[in-house]
Amino acid sequence: MTGRIRWLESLLVHAVLLGATAFALYPVLWVLSLATSGAPWLEPRLWPWPVDPTLTRFVEVVGPSPDGRWLFGRQLAGSLLVSGATALVCLVLATPAAYAMSRFDFVGRGLTERTLLATQMFPGVAAAVPLYLLLDALGLIDTRTGLVLAYATSAVPFALFQLRATFDAIPRELDEAALVDGASRPVAFWRVVLPAARPGLAVTALFAFLTAWNEFALAATFLSAEERFTLPVVLHRYAAEHGARWDLFAAGAVLVSVPPMILFYWLQRHLVSGWTAGAIKG
Amino acid sequence: MTSTRVGGLALALLLVPAPVRAEQEVVLWHAYGEVESRGLREAVAAFERAQPGVRVRLLAVPFGAYASKLESAIGAGHGPDAFIDAHERLPSYARMRLIAPLPEPGLAVRLDLDPRHIEAVSIGSQLYGLPLALKSAALWVNEALLPVVPTTLEQLERAAVPPGHWRLVWEAENAYYVAALVHAYGGRLLSPDGRFELQGPAAERAVGHVARLIERGVSPPEADGDLVRQLFGSGRAAAAISGPWLAGDVPPSMRVRVEPLPAVEAAAGAPMVPYLTVEAGFLARGARQPELALALLRFLATAPGSLPRALTGRQIVASRAAWEDPRLGAEPVLVAFRQASVRALPMPTHRHMRQVFEPAARALRAVLRTGVEPGRALADAARQFDDAVRPPPGPRNPAPLLVALGLGLLVLLARAVRAARQPRWRAALRASLPAYRWVAHALLAVGLLVVAPLLAGAVTSLFVEVGEERRFVGFAHYVDILTGRGRGLLSAGSFWVTLGVTVLWTAINLALHVLLGTALALLLHRPALRLRPIYRVLLVVPWAVPNYVTALAWKGMFHRQFGAINALLEWLGGEPIGWFARFSTAFAANVATNVWLGFPFMMVVALGGLSAIPRDLYEAAALDGASRWQTLRHVTLPLLGPTMLPAVALGAIWTFNAFNVVFLVSGGEPGGSTEILVSEAYRWAFTRGHQYGYAAAYAVLVFGVLWLGSRFARRRIGQRGAVS
């Protein structure tokens, strides 16, 4: 009897989880089938299977440009570079600061934290023009450096929250042991605390990477050389005013989604390491 | 070690700014799609051959970012030498001084361009651009379905087509196309002095006619350009109102012809007159190579520069000489479009023209989707138009504000000095010095590149841009917003109503995020659950895919006719729903999308929280005789709380400002009612004539609301914490 109930319960659990999975995947499959359909869909369609499957869209998106250069390759490499550099710069900026906020009590810490939170609350709608002028004054318009700086700094507040939680979860005794063992503060930080914080760092880097990887408006405004365009800009060009090519847009979207998916898969165990460890301890 | 060094080197090389432009390089920007780009590229190549030593850098800018990119780039001196855009933007470009008049006023005439087109790109006697291509709609006819070309719209309405086919496919919710019908009924969209005229009997009759077309199944509902192309291209429509770009979607096997738009019997046989848009090459202000740029534009306007654009790019080129070429004469579709363009009405060259489309489209959707009576919908549109183009507030004297600011600063300074004198504070400051070394660079960077632009943005809320002038208007924007722009605090689209919608939006989303995320986490956390790793991976997919992509996918899924959701409803035996016709369903569509986007985050946070709850607590609860529900209620959920709290707080802020979803899915439909504060701010900044000051005031108000909300929440949570 109980065996039967347990079996039923397990069936129910799997039914719910399967339903949720279907919910999670359905729109994605829709995009995928749009990208792989050789013919337009003209019926209301329930099942996201491609009509007349083909991979020509991908070839068209990825293939060489009319002038024979492999522009997509350069743009992909550029996107990876910008996003990777954003992650790196964001970590370089945020990690020491988050460490200090976790370990030191200093005048102005509360104000700093409130300001960081405030940046998340303030819509950036009117900030794009000042940011453009600022980067222009620094001579960084139409450079990847400028874009990386803009992305990295905008990712810093969230990175700080997350890294701070990560560091809070690492016992202070660890740093202190290193200090007594003969390390200076920076050495203890570099050789003991950072290695212990690796999962949190990786996840923070992932989010910073995604900030840059998915951003469209700033990239489109700041960059004026085609070979430097990031992939979202390339993708949005398929959404022209007349003759938009949503099939190519979908194919491009599928390609753009691959690196984040890989990173998520790779880091999924650690996705919230910082959040939870910090909260439970307190 | 070596690999990181090589990587660093590669990084350094790739991050180096672009090399200085070669002397003989001229830069041309456009926002063309694929086919037109190809034609333009060929034409430019011909120019390069004709002018050895000159290189043209063509840049295809995404259409969505074109105007703001031109504005910021040219304003800062990083713009192109020349760019291509539609003529009706000329007044606003001229007003913002983004373009320079052409040096030879008689140039266009000498190039033998059509005087009507020249007039469209001139202000007074001043010539600003060279007409390159024409855009106007015509009637595409599928001869297999419509052997006899109808001469009137009514004939077309009566034509017999097989079931499952449409008689006429067109973007009936797009004022650009509907204008043709309005013109037939003797109305117009804009008066020459820039007033909204899509009102009155003519406009109402035209809109009523459009509604009948949909009602009677002549035309498909909720059709966008994509659908028009797909339906006509697959032979499912007898006729289409569209531009020459449709050619790319017509298979070679299909026999089609292009005719001028038909006459309308109900309008006393007057013909439908579409708008004519003249795409012109403009000379950007601050061009580095003005002579070369002019030479390029000139070349593009001549026959050799036009033929590739016509033959490869399928453009209706403006050059009259080009049409004498036999190769063009052999293109019946292009020729037909050119003929149609002769009858088309050049879009008024008034800076308010662009502001007509958003309110007009809203009115059309209201009529076509919701069945609102045309007169009312158009009156609403007129009101929205007036809102968007209302005259800027008068200048104020900045002195009182400056004095107040100065006093405030003085008070702060005095307090700082007093604090600095206290020995305890000084000791604390000294003790803080080592910490500052760790945070300084991050705070400096964030302060410079995040906080300063935000503050500068906030300051723009005190100004208005009138052409090139920046006028200080004090708190006029705030007063305007908070008083509902003089239309009652609770009128549609007022700040307070939008605030209510935003709060509702945030609360519902957050509740569902937490509920769904926690529930799934609890299921996934069951011991001995099979397939757990697979579920876990698949359930976070929505988080990993770029959200602008999936938001668009959701929008498509909610399409009335072809969307998967309605297909599902029908499969389940229900009736299809016009999702964006009512507030409740449009709001629900937005929520569904945002819940989909946001639940994986909460789920992962909850999973982390669950795995951190010690197992012996469950055992203790079991020994105490707690049922599973009681264990959940009294052990699991309370212990999960602290983990979820920071995530919920950040989630609330993000949801409150989740402009992407609202903007892309419902677009504020119906009638702007599902707009949230941030998307409203974006509309003022980008679709209502770039009113940055006004948008900035919205942004500041959003910030204020969130700030108050967070303080309130903190106090409430603090109290609860104290009680427990």
Next chain:
Amino acid sequence: MARVSLRGISKSLGGQPILRDIGLDVPDGAFVVLVGPSGCGKSTLLRTIAGLERPDRGRLFIGERDVTDLPPRDRDVAMVFQSYALYPHMTVRENLAFGLRLRRVDPSTVETRVAEVARMLGLEALLDRYPRQLSGGQRQRVAMGRALARRPAVFLFDEPLSNLDAALRADVRVEIRRLHARLGATMIYVTHDQVEAMTLADRLVVLRDGRIEQEGSPLEVYHAPATRFVAGFLGSPAMNFVPARLEEGRVRAAGLDLAVDRDERREVVVGLRPHELVPDPSAVGGVAFHVDVVERTGPESFAHGRVGPVPFVARLDEATAGATRPGTELRLRPTGPIHLFDPIDGRAL
């Protein structure tokens, strides 16, 4: 190896004084135990010596050097933490070698020292494991090894045994004592466990509310507690305290009447250790002990009950314990000193 001197060390945190004017001399090679209840400041004091906390006032010397303003790494001290604080991303070998590497000791020396320490603590088989692969006792030994490998002038222990089970704790206690004997190094050890304190210390420092309450050899402190607090803190079960009146060379209270060698008249608190009482029915006066419960632990038995209204504990020999039923009244005679304390300030009289 070095002497450690503290001169007038004071520290507050958030306006709350933690250490108040601490003066202490730890002779070279001594084993000093800082003991006291939680919150007495003993850990803060140890961390101040390590350089992890900065005193607000006072100076600190290690050897002849004033190290008050030096960072931990320049003090030549090693510390064993309560949580062990092993570096999770390093193997045992790397953990042991880390301090030496930081000091740029040449690799061959590092290797010899690690091997030596591993042999000394029986860690040879664990050298390539990570901390998470070790048991609690093994981790504790690695933590000690990490300090030993450094050969510092001063060893600091912050409750290093509190995470071990009782049996292991006794073993390690002996081990530490043996190490001290072998190395002859200065060791400062913090604990709240009075058994550890008594067994390990050359010198015992009892702290209370940020002050040194008493300092001396363990037996000195045990037998001659300077205050009622110290008397109550050391010894298990704790000393019995009975408020009484001193007059005519006797202390009297309900159920208590003892002769003392004093001729004042005043209120006092009488302190009697449970171990220093024997039943003596023939005694004149003595202690009238009403027994409630007898606890028999094997070698010893303790009777809990009351003297007058005051709770009281006494050790009983096997025979008496076997014969005593709850509810009986025993007459006890002190075999050790009778401690007298001031009822107000707790000082020994």
